[in-house]
Amino acid sequence: MSDQSTVFTRLPETDDEREDPQRATREEVLDFWQERFGVPPETFEGYTFWERGAGKLWLYQGSPPSPVDIEGLGMTFLRTRQEHWKPTLEAVQRFGDYASKNVIHLDDNAARAFVAGEDRELDWDGDWGYLVVTHDLAGEVEPVGVGLYVYGELRSQVPKGRQREV
Numbered sequence: 672m673s674d675q676s677t678v679f680t681r682l683p684e685t686d687d688e689r690e691d692p693q694r695a696t697r698e699e700v701l702d703f704w705q706e707r708f709g710v711p712p713e714t715f716e717g718y719t720f721w722e723r724g725a726g727k728l729w730l731y732q733g734s735p736p737s738p739v740d741i742e743g744l745g746m747t748f749l750r751t752r753q754e755h756w757k758p759t760l761e762a763v764q765r766f767g768d769y770a771s772k773n774v775i776h777l778d779d780n781a782a783r784a785f786v787a788g789e790d791r792e793l794d795w796d797g798d799w800g801y802l803v804v805t806h807d808l809a810g811e812v813e814p815v816g817v818g819l820y821v822y823g824e825l826r827s828q829v830p831k832g833r834q835r836e837v
Contacts, residue, residue: 679729679744681737682720694722695751703749703756708803709771721745726752730762757801760816760829767803767814774803775818775825782806785827786815788834793825801828 683689684697697720701712721729721737721744731745746765750757767774775795777785784791785804795802802825804818817828827834 678738679721679723681734682722682728693725693752695720695726695728695749695756700728700749700751704758704766707756707801708758708767708769708773710766710769714766714769718745720748722751726750755800757828758803758817760833763803763814763817767805768812770803770814773798773800774805774814775820776805776812777815779806781825782815783837785818785825786829786835786837788827788829788831790824790826792823793820794823795820795825 682695682697682700686696686698689696700720701715704710704715705712715730717732719731719734721731723729723744727747728749728751729744729746730748735744746761747759748762749759775793775797781791781793785806797820799821800819802818802820803814804816804825805812806815807813808815819826819828
């Protein structure tokens with residue numbers, strides 16, 4: 672039997688199917704994206720959600736057998752089993768354009784600082800917490816990452832290995 676931290680298991684659909692009360696369900700994940708970011712649940716039709724380790728959720732288009740003992744499956748998607756669920760950079764870049772709330776748009780200077788991993792004081796009259804951060808790229812508004820807004824400051828959540836000076 673493999674170490675639980677390397678095995679992907681599919682999320683239960685609903686609370687009735689859940690054996691571990693700490694574990695997220697598909698229904699809760701869809702509710703989170705809809706309530707926090709306004710992303711409609713149907714956006715994720717055709718995708719399955721998988722957990723590897725404690726609260727590290729992955730998204731996969733399709734449905735392999737469960738459990739699966741492999742190194743990677745689809746894309747990292749969401750961190751749960753903590754006080755505030757945190758979407759990943761990959762998830763926001765892929766699905767952030769469906770977001771209709773808790774989206775903050777940055778100008779050139781603020782966007783440069785954000786992708787470089789810098790925190791910035793910024794006025795925001797929306798909810799505190801994790802935000803979809805957008806910027807104009809090639810004439811289109813594009814999601815560039817996840818920000819954490821607290822105490823009047825937008826904190827870049829761009830992982831150190833992905834930060835860039837542009």
